Amino acid sequence: MSCKQRKVVIMGYRSVGKSSLSIQFVEGQFVDDYNPTIENTFTKRARFNSQDYELKVIDTAGQDEYSLITSQYGIDIHGYVLVYSVTSNKSFEVIKSLYAKLLDITGKVDLPIVLVGNKTDLHKQRAISPEQGRKLAEEWKAVFLETSAKHQEDVLDIFNVLLREIERTNGNLTERTNCAVS
Ligand code: GDP
Ligand code: MG
Secondary structure (H helix, E strand, O other), X not given: OOEEEEEEEEEEOOOOOHHHHHHHHHHOOOOOOOOOOOOEEEEEEEEEOOEEEEEEEEEOOOOOOOOOOOHHHOOOOOEEEEEEEOOOHHHHHHHHHHHHHHHHHHOOOOOOEEEEEEOOOOHHHXXXXXXXXXXXXXXXXXXXXXXXXXXXXXHXXXXXXXXXXXXXXXXXXXXXXXXXXX
């Protein structure tokens, strides 16, 4: 069966819900106390738009404005999920500096990116409005989504939309391979 392999990375400040979103996507459950220092790669087979994919999701241990973003995140990566928490101004600032660093190391301006504002279920703690997120994504020409990993809201959309963006941006890299059956 023809199947495309795609590798994406989830980045953002600590505690914004990167692991929760990854696990919600791959396992369909909310894990409340996932070790924040673990960097893990999840693999999931998915079918989007009549195409089979083997999607590798690299859940990073998190970054801040001082993090050195190495070429590890530039080579061999098809798309990026940049996550902030709608409850945290700091995480919104950190995502801006991460974006700038990613442009630097990849040397590209048209990266497939989904900007995600997570933790929408925490209504009372909201610090970043949907408009602020939408405006930032517009500047980046990225797609914007708000999610709740806890309530399983719009989590699958992240990866649907990212695969679409990857196909759009890397239209010339649509090689087909046989994914190993795992
Ligand atoms: P990471 O450091 O970015 O990987 O963040 P985690 O996924 O470990 O989540 C950090 C904390 O936020 C944990 O206590 C999670 O249970 C919590 N959390 C993650 N996503 C959500 C969400 O959508 N809503 C709420 N209320 N809490 C969340
Ligand atoms: Mg984590």
